[in-house]
Amino acid sequence: MENLGQRAGESLAAIRQKQPLIHNITNFVVMNNTANALLACGASPVMAHAAEEVEQMVSFAGALVLNIGTLTPVWVDSMLLAATKARELGVPIVLDPVGSGATDLRTQASLRILAVGVSLVRGNASEVLSLGDAASQTKGVDSTHSVDEAAQAGMDLARSLGTPVAITGAVDLVTDGQRVLRVANGHPLMTKVTGTGCTASALIGAFLAVDPDPVVAAASALAFLGLAAEKAADISKGPGSLQMNLLDVLYVLTPEELARGARISA
C-alpha cells in the first residue's frame, strides 16, 4: 500500500497549484467559514444556489458540494439540478446530509440527491446511518451513534448505495464497502465550533477536484483538517480562537507537514 500521507501532501500541493473552483450549495450558518476554509486550502470557492444559474456555475467547477443544513424544498430542487448537470459533466459531488434522520424533509432530500448519484457522502454516524434506515432519528445535527457502531453499517451502506461514505467522529472512517481507511487526526474542541463537519465536506470537494479516488481524497482531506485542528487547538483558548486559528493553520500548513502528520491507516 502506498504512503497515504505522502499522497495527501501531493493533493494539497496540487490544490494550491490548480486552485480548483469549488461550487457550494450549502447552509447559511457556515457559508463564511466554508468559503474561508476553501480559500485557506488554496481552492477557489463559489456559493450559488439559484435554479437559474447552478447548471452554468457547476460547469466551471472542479467539484460540487451539497449541504442540506438549512434547506427548503426550492434549495433541494437547485441541488438536484446542479447534481444532474455535474454528473453529466463528470464533476465530482460531495453530499453532506446535515441533520438527516432528524426530520423527514432532510432525510428525503438526502435520499433524492443520492438517487442522482454522488461521489461520496460525509456525515456523522447518525446522519449517515439514517440514509440506510430512514426510520432512525438523530438529535438535531449531533451524532448519537459511535463511530464503532457505525463502521459495519457504513460498509453495508456504501455497498447497498454504491456510494463511498465518510463517517466523521473521534476517529474518521472512509469506506466504499470494500476498502476502509481510518483517519486519527483531529481534536475534541472541533465539536464546539459550528460547521467543522461542513468544512470537512467542502475540503473533501477540493481534494476530489485533484484526486479521482473518493476514498483516498476524503481521507486526505480529513487528515488535513484534523491535523490543522490539532495545531490550531494547541494555540487556542476556546472555540472562538480555534475557529480563527484553524483558518490560519489551513493556510500555512505545508504539503510536507501534511505528509508527515497525516494519521491515515487501512
Place this chain on the structure above:
Amino acid sequence: MENLGQRAGESLAAIRQKQPLIHNITNFVVMNNTANALLACGASPVMAHAAEEVEQMVSFAGALVLNIGTLTPVWVDSMLLAATKARELGVPIVLDPVGSGATDLRTQASLRILAVGVSLVRGNASEVLSLGDAASQTKGVDSTHSVDEAAQAGMDLARSLGTPVAITGAVDLVTDGQRVLRVANGHPLMTKVTGTGCTASALIGAFLAVDPDPVVAAASALAFLGLAAEKAADISKGPGSLQMNLLDVLYVLTPEELARGARISA
C-alpha cells in the same frame, strides 16, 4: 429573595449537563455566531426554517428562539407554525423583534408571533416599545430610547401583553409586569459587534430550557453574556477580537464564576 447569581450558576451547570437542543429561526447575519455561542454555553443549536420541518424539529427542542432580523413573509409563516407547535408541546419560546418599529413588516410580524404566545420578548428599548405602540419608529435596529425611559413602559407592556420582556442596554431590565430584575453586567464594546443582542436572545432560550421562570432565566442569561463580555473586553483590542474572545470566555466561564460575578438586582 434567593441568591440570583447562585441560581444563574446552577442553570449554567444544568445546560452543560443536559445540553438542550435550541431550535433557532433567526437571521442570516448572526446564524454562525448564534450557533457558536450556544455551543460555547453547552447547549446544542439547530437552525431550521422550512415550513416542511419546523414542527418536527421543534418537537425535539428545549426551547425555540424566533428572531426577525432578515425576515420575509414566508419566514414569518414558518415562525408561526413553529411557535404554535411549541405552545402545544410546552416548549418555551423567545421572540427577538429585531428592527420592530422600523418597518411595518417587522412590527406586524412581531405582533403576529406575540399573538400566538411566547415566554419572553427580548429587544432594545425602541424595539420593545414598538410592540406597545405600533406608531413609534426605530432607526434601523438601534435603540433611540434609554432603558430608563423604557422601564415603566416595559412593565406596562408586559402587563398588557401578558408576556415578560427583557429590555437590554447599558443596564438590562427584565420584567413580567410584577417583578423587575436589573442586570448590570456588560461592556460598551458589545454594541460594536453585530448580533450580540441576538446572542442574548439565543442564550435566554438555553436558560429557559433548564429554568421555567422566564424572568429569572432571562436575567441569568444576560448576566452570563454580560460577564463573559466584560472578561472578553479586557483582553480585546477592538470588536473583531471581542467577537472571538467572547466565544472563548462563554466556553471557559464556570458556574462558580457566574454565581460570583453576576450583578442581578431586584
Place this chain on the structure above:
Amino acid sequence: MENLGQRAGESLAAIRQKQPLIHNITNFVVMNNTANALLACGASPVMAHAAEEVEQMVSFAGALVLNIGTLTPVWVDSMLLAATKARELGVPIVLDPVGSGATDLRTQASLRILAVGVSLVRGNASEVLSLGDAASQTKGVDSTHSVDEAAQAGMDLARSLGTPVAITGAVDLVTDGQRVLRVANGHPLMTKVTGTGCTASALIGAFLAVDPDPVVAAASALAFLGLAAEKAADISKGPGSLQMNLLDVLYVLTPEELARGARISA
C-alpha cells in the same frame, strides 16, 4: 488638487459623528463581516431584503449597497424596488456585481440594476468588464484581467454607462470616465479572506453617505480599508487572524492616521 488623504480622514470623522444607516441587500456569505465592518467604521448597518420592507427601510438610509453574491430572481426584484426608491429619494447606491460575467443570471441582474441608475459600481476587473461586454466570462468571482488591462476599459465603461466605477485589485482604480484616482493601499493576504471586496463596497456606501462625490468617496473608502488591512496583516499569522484583526483596526484607526496613510493619487 486638494489633499485626498485629508479628505478621506474628514469623511471618516464625519461617519463616526453622524453614524449613517447603511442599508445592505447583500449575499449570505458576507453578511456578518459586512455588518461588523460598517460598525467598526462608525456606521449603522441594516440588512433587509423583503420586497415588503425595502422601500420603507431605504427611506431611513444614508446609502444603499446592493451585492448580487448569492442572488435569486426574487432578491433581484427587491434590489430593483429598493434602488428605484433610493433614486427617488436621492439616496446614493453602490452596486457590487459579484460574479457578473460568470453566469447569465448575474450579468443580467447587474445590467438591470444599472439601468435604474447607481452612484458607483465596485468589482474586480472581470466583473466590471463584463458589464460592458456581456460576452466576457469570469471564473467564478475571481478576476482574470489585470487592473492595467481594465483601466482604459473602465474609463470607457464609466463613460458609456454614465456611472463611476471602482475596479479593485493590487492597485485600485476609480474613475467616472473623466477623472481617474488610484489607491495603492492594501495587502495581498486580503485575497485569501472571503468578502473583502464586499466589505469594500459596503464601506464605499458609508463614505458616500457623507461625501457626495462618488469618485472621491470610493477612493477614500478603499484607502481606509487598504490601510487597515496593511496594519492588520502586520499582526496576523494567516487569513483567519487577518479577518479578525481587520475589524479591530477599522475600529481603532483614526482620521489622522487615515489622512497620513492614504495613498491616493490622480
